[in-house]
Amino acid sequence: MSVNETVQNEMSMEFLALPENESFARTVVAAFCVDLDPTMEELEDIKIAVSEAVTNSIIHGYAKESTEGNMRAETDGVGKIRISCFKKNMELRITVTDYGVGIADVTQAMCPFFTTASGRERSGMGFAFMEAFMDELHVESHLEKGTTVTMLKRIGKDYETSL
């Protein structure tokens, strides 16, 4: 099948908000979009964006007061993260949802270098990276209900310009 033909497919999965699942999550999403024939760079962009979103859910969504060096106790089996992916016409839409504490001020949270976890060596670059590596980013959050991050990546749009 030619890569230009319409491919439509979707998948969703749910897993525990554990740090060791970060690698699993981005690998699954990368595998899902492989038949869109992304470049290595596009694949890397997607993996980084998924990793940032999942890490945010683990660290912020399900974190209680951060106790130094005791992160497992906070996150261990506390909640679940749901990822769904939809691909059509060389576009990949990824949503990452958690059912955690939510974000009080989304605009502030999305500012580069802003972080509520500076004591834990967070760079504050999570949303900035998602924005930089994906084509569209939308964040919806409700306090005590959770956060949904929706990201869109257009595969193959850099093809002409990279030649």
Add this chain to the structure above:
Amino acid sequence: MTGNYYLEGTSLFFEVPAELDHCLAEQVRKELEFLMGTYQVREIVLDFRHTDFMDSSGIGLIMGRYQTMKYCGGRVRAVHLNKRIRRIFMMSGLHKIILLEEGEEKENEC
């Protein structure tokens, strides 16, 4: 340990794992802190030869080590960065505070 390390004088050479995400960055942080507490370290050399994934957690880790080393008059260097890792360094501004080096020739590969 997530990777090999060795000391040359007061320089600590540390091999960064293949994927530096939040999960592994926490481990690496603990290991580096242990090594810095055990030996006299004036310079940390992070070797990215095996690393092909890094997200913003890696940036947090490196910035944290930079702060510690700056405080005691030391420094942090990064070597053997591939194109994609280098791009992350540039995007986050890390290259302004961390000394980057082109990969040495393959003959030094262990």
